[in-house]
Amino acid sequence: METPMIYYIVLSLVMFFAGVYGFITRKNMLMMLISIELMLNAVDINFAVFNRFLFPGQMEGMIFSIFAIAIAAAETAIAIAIIINIYRHISNIDADNLDDMKY
Amino acid sequence: MDLSQYSLIWEYMQPELLLLVATILLFFVDLFASPRFLDKWFSGIACVLLAVVTALSCIPGSETNTLFAGMFINTPMTTAMKMVLNIGTILVLLQSHAWINSEACRVRRGEFYELMFFTLFGMYLMISAGHFLIFFIGLETASLPIAALVAFNKQGGKSYESGAKYLFNAVFSSAIFLMGISFIYGISGSLYFDDIAATASANTALFVVALAFIITGIGFKLSLVPFHLWTADVYQGGPTAVTAYLSVISKGAAAFAFIWVLFKTFSPAPEVWQGILYVLIILTITLGNLFAIRQKDLKRFLAFSSISQAGYIMLGVMAYSAQGLTALVYYILVYIFSNLAAFGVIATIEHKTGKVGMDDYNGLYKTNPKLSLAMMLAMFSLAGIPPFAGFFSKFFIFASAVNSGYYVLVFIALLNTIISLYYYLLVVKAMFINANENPIETIKTGCYGRTGLVVCVAGILLLGLASCVYGYLSGLSLTVGF
Numbered sequence: 001m002e003t004p005m006i007y008y009i010v011l012s013l014v015m016f017f018a019g020v021y022g023f024i025t026r027k028n029m030l031m032m033l034i035s036i037e038l039m040l041n042a043v044d045i046n047f048a049v050f051n052r053f054l055f056p057g058q059m060e061g062m063i064f065s066i067f068a069i070a071i072a073a074a075e076t077a078i079a080i081a082i083i084i085n086i087y088r089h090i091s092n093i094d095a096d097n098l099d100d101m102k103y
Numbered sequence: 104m105d106l107s108q109y110s111l112i113w114e115y116m117q118p119e120l121l122l123l124v125a126t127i128l129l130f131f132v133d134l135f136a137s138p139r140f141l142d143k144w145f146s147g148i149a150c151v152l153l154a155v156v157t158a159l160s161c162i163p164g165s166e167t168n169t170l171f172a173g174m175f176i177n178t179p180m181t182t183a184m185k186m187v188l189n190i191g192t193i194l195v196l197l198q199s200h201a202w203i204n205s206e207a208c209r210v211r212r213g214e215f216y217e218l219m220f221f222t223l224f225g226m227y228l229m230i231s232a233g234h235f236l237i238f239f240i241g242l243e244t245a246s247l248p249i250a251a252l253v254a255f256n257k258q259g260g261k262s263y264e265s266g267a268k269y270l271f272n273a274v275f276s277s278a279i280f281l282m283g284i285s286f287i288y289g290i291s292g293s294l295y296f297d298d299i300a301a302t303a304s305a306n307t308a309l310f311v312v313a314l315a316f317i318i319t320g321i322g323f324k325l326s327l328v329p330f331h332l333w334t335a336d337v338y339q340g341g342p343t344a345v346t347a348y349l350s351v352i353s354k355g356a357a358a359f360a361f362i363w364v365l366f367k368t369f370s371p372a373p374e375v376w377q378g379i380l381y382v383l384i385i386l387t388i389t390l391g392n393l394f395a396i397r398q399k400d401l402k403r404f405l406a407f408s409s410i411s412q413a414g415y416i417m418l419g420v421m422a423y424s425a426q427g428l429t430a431l432v433y434y435i436l437v438y439i440f441s442n443l444a445a446f447g448v449i450a451t452i453e454h455k456t457g458k459v460g461m462d463d464y465n466g467l468y469k470t471n472p473k474l475s476l477a478m479m480l481a482m483f484s485l486a487g488i489p490p491f492a493g494f495f496s497k498f499f500i501f502a503s504a505v506n507s508g509y510y511v512l513v514f515i516a517l518l519n520t521i522i523s524l525y526y527y528l529l530v531v532k533a534m535f536i537n538a539n540e541n542p543i544e545t546i547k548t549g550c551y552g553r554t555g556l557v558v559c560v561a562g563i564l565l566l567g568l569a570s571c572v573y574g575y576l577s578g579l580s581l582t583v584g585f
Contacts, residue, residue, distance in 0.1 A: 039278035046285035
């Protein structure tokens with residue numbers, strides 16, 4: 001018996017909003033980055049599931065999720081580079097310490 | 104596979120391909136030319152390459168071409184949009200010459216040009232996209248290198264803070280945007296703009312949610328109000344040349360791309376996105392203006408001013424007509440010249456003295472009459488005072504919104520124009536009227552910077568009077584079907 005589609009969708013939505021929650025509440029920038037990865041992976045699951053269950057004859061969703069994964073990797077690379085740069089300046093990666101500019 | 108496609112790719116994707124060739128050429132120049140030669144000519148080479156790309160490929164033709172089964176669409180209007188972006192980028196390159204050749208940045212200056220050209224390439228893709236995959240790749244290609252550019256001042260200042268703020272906001276909003284696309288895919292089973300418009304049933308809740316998510320993603324790039332919080336910090340901390348690039352080119356490209364997404368993909372439900380935009384525009388214009396009043400740092404000040412300008416730009420999208428499209432492209436063209444004139448003056452003064460506060464500009468007219476004059480014209484044009492180009496662009500964009508029946512919205516926008524007049528004139532007052540014991544000393548602008556400023560000022564003075572520009576754009580936008 002096949003797992004119904006709704007299970008996958010619920011999983012991906014839970015992942016997505018866990019990511020949103022983590023992005024807003026976490027202070028450590030690496031944890032924020034991980035939260036964003038959660039969100040992006042939730043989207044990938046969505047694409048794959050929609051493709052598999054609703055439009056099985058074509059591959060558009062699968063292809064899109066492959067591209068999304070590649071671009072997410074590029075995002076992570078740049079984010080890590082900037083985080084390392086921040087660590088060199090202020091010796092920690094706490095988002096709370098990036099408050100020189102406000103309002 | 105049909106091999107005859109290859110020659111068509113070269114023919115139809117010329118702006119993109121030539122830009123890539125230019126980027127690679129720049130890379131080799133950076134690698135092999137002697138530093139002494141580059142000190143003098145690197146900016147010049149970059150500008151000339153971009154001008155050549157523009158002249159060879161970005162002159163609007165008359166036919167609509169599609170490639171890759173409709174994923175890539177090249178119309179006369181998209182080509183005109185690319186030309187507008189190119190003009191702006193050339194001006195930014197001219198203005199950045201002094202900063203990029205300073206001691207701290209000289210080693211890495213090649214990266215600056217190459218990253219900038221890559222972002223431009225991404226914006227081209229965004230504008231020409233006919234499929235959400237191309238659109239998404241373009242969006243990311245346009246925003247990720249900018250994060251690196253914003254964090255470009257590695258040694259000092261708040262550059263790293265700005266870079267982090269920009270990057271995290273960009274990635275967060277692009278994740279939300281992607282979620283929107285995945286819902287759209289679930290509804291319609293296709294990611295082609297035209298197919299979505301044909302198959303999606305407009306009134307389902309999922310469609311509205313997807314639309315809201317997509318507007319969030321692009322609204323971030325445009326810095327519309329609920330998604331604007333990154334703008335001021337990034338503008339203040341980033342290098343001034345990059346800030347200028349962000350505020351005009353990146354924003355203009357996002358507006359151009361936004362218009363295609365809404366007009367093509369979401370054409371079944373114009374009242375839904377117009378309803379969302381209606382609220383966003385009022386919030387954007389009003390809050391942008393109110394926050395701009397209390398700014399003391401000129402770069403932050405221009406950040407909030409650019410937020411409210413984004414609201415005005417969106418009026419052209421609201422109109423949803425050929426007139427609105429024309430007014431929007433024209434508005435962005437004028438906005439490029441006015442805003443870059445302001446940023447050019449700020450960049451010059453910041454590079455020589457390090458001062459960006461509004462109080463530092465007190466009595467600037469005594470020592471630097473030409474710079475103050477350029478700044479004054481820029482402020483007048485941004486505020487929309489009659490003989491200058493800014494007035495005409497505002498007039499056209501209001502006219503297009505009125506023609507579509509948005510009387511209340513235009514009235515609110517007009518009231519906000521009056522508020523904006525107040526704070527734009529504050530800068531002029533500081534330069535011309537406020538007394539100052541020791542104003543900024545007389546500054547000699549370099550050759551590149553001066554050329555950039557002169558072109559900007561000429562644009563401010565002439566664009567409004569030369570009606571052929573608007574007429575030309577209007578002719579192009581009539582070829583777009585509504």
